[in-house]
Amino acid sequence: MSTRKHTALPKAQILVEALPWLTRHHGRTVVIKFGGNAMIDEDLKAAFAQDVVFLRHAGLKPVVVHGGGPQISAQLDRHGLVSEFKAGLRVTTPEAMDVVRMVLAGQVQRELVGLLNQHGPLAVGMTGEDAHTITATQHYPKIDGESVDIGRVGEITAIDTGAIQALLDDGRIPVVSSIARSADDHHVFNVNADTAAAALAAALGAETLMVLTDVEGLYEDWPNSDEVISRLTARELEKLLPELSSGMVPKMEGCLHAVRNGVNTARVIDGRVQHSILLEIFTDEGIGTMVVPDEHEGGTR
Numbered sequence: 698m699s700t701r702k703h704t705a706l707p708k709a710q711i712l713v714e715a716l717p718w719l720t721r722h723h724g725r726t727v728v729i730k731f732g733g734n735a736m737i738d739e740d741l742k743a744a745f746a747q748d749v750v751f752l753r754h755a756g757l758k759p760v761v762v763h764g765g766g767p768q769i770s771a772q773l774d775r776h777g778l779v780s781e782f783k784a785g786l787r788v789t790t791p792e793a794m795d796v797v798r799m800v801l802a803g804q805v806q807r808e809l810v811g812l813l814n815q816h817g818p819l820a821v822g823m824t825g826e827d828a829h830t831i832t833a834t835q836h837y838p839k840i841d842g843e844s845v846d847i848g849r850v851g852e853i854t855a856i857d858t859g860a861i862q863a864l865l866d867d868g869r870i871p872v873v874s875s876i877a878r879s880a881d882d883h884h885v886f887n888v889n890a891d892t893a894a895a896a897l898a899a900a901l902g903a904e905t906l907m908v909l910t911d912v913e914g915l916y917e918d919w920p921n922s923d924e925v926i927s928r929l930t931a932r933e934l935e936k937l938l939p940e941l942s943s944g945m946v947p948k949m950e951g952c953l954h955a956v957r958n959g960v961n962t963a964r965v966i967d968g969r970v971q972h973s974i975l976l977e978i979f980t981d982e983g984i985g986t987m988v989v990p991d992e993h994e995g996g997t998r
């Protein structure tokens with residue numbers, strides 16, 4: 698019998714190596730937040746869509762929550778409106794809210810749904826307004842001990858996972874824009890996308906929350922050093938929170954909320970690395986920062 702050289706064997710090896718992870722994650726829900734800053738490059742967006750579709754075909758249930766901060770700022774600018782942030786949140790006048798809703802639901806979400814659906818009839822776009830998915834009241838952040846009015850910015854009060862769950866049960870990939878409704882339906886609110894993703898992950902009982910951004914993870918001593926914290930427990934993160942600044946605050950608060958409310962791991966990963974989602978889910982070469990509940994204290998990554 699002749700022994701043929703099977704040049705594709707290393708590919709089979711890679712697939713087999715993924716088997717333990719495939720088994721572990723099968724049927725589990727994964728909430729993936731795609732940040733506006735990681736969304737600027739066309740190749741990265743296409744690779745993101747491939748990864749999400751791959752997860753779906755590998756038997757996981759991905760839910761995408763997207764941001765769009767830079768895209769909103771650009772559109773406000775075109776309308777002659779200035780972008781102002783307080784406590785890391787956009788000051789949202791009723792006029793700005795129209796732009797936020799238009800950009801998130803009409804532009805960014807549509808684009809992601811289109812990219813995902815190049816692989817089949819999988820993605821369905823929605824906002825937190827749909828089927829009462831996200832309900833909020835006006836959020837008054839505290840700045841120097843004072844409550845400040847920053848307009849139509851929402852604080853989440855309730856999540857109804859019915860519509861998302863129905864889409865998942867139907868094999869679809871929900872793509873959710875971070876807009877909420879008020880309980881009386883008189884207003885819509887702008888919600889930070891990290892916060893919305895974390896709240897949805899907790900309400901869905903997700904296995905993992907994955908936040909893709911434009912840095913490698915949580916830097917230990919930002920901006921002085923680029924040493925990434927690879928793993929920390931909820932308690933360790935809680936101690937660190939008061940020292941964090943700007944964009945990392947909602948991400949890390951979200952990770953803490955998720956792991957304190959039933960999510961097994963919450964990760965901040967580099968959306969600039971192609972296929973970072975696959976590396977994170979199917980290999981032990983996870984990149985970025987992983988937050989685990991306190992009972993995992995002492996374990997390894």
Ligand SMILES: Nc1ncnc2c1ncn2[C@@H]1O[C@H](COP(=O)(O)OP(=O)(O)O)[C@@H](O)[C@H]1O
Binds near residue numbers: 732910911914
């Ligand atoms: N400790 C930290 N580690 C990493 N990044 C940090 C830290 N503190 C603040 N940042 C900033 O947070 C930014 C990410 O947040 P943001 O710009 O809101 O991204 P996104 O659009 O992905 O939500 C980083 O680009 C960095 O400038």
Ligand SMILES: CC(=O)N[C@@H](CCC(=O)OP(=O)(O)O)C(=O)O
Binds near residue numbers: 733734763765875889
């Ligand atoms: C209240 C608030 O600040 N909302 C955000 C919503 C979009 C978002 O969070 O986008 P990124 O994830 O790209 O930052 C905003 O208006 O920019």
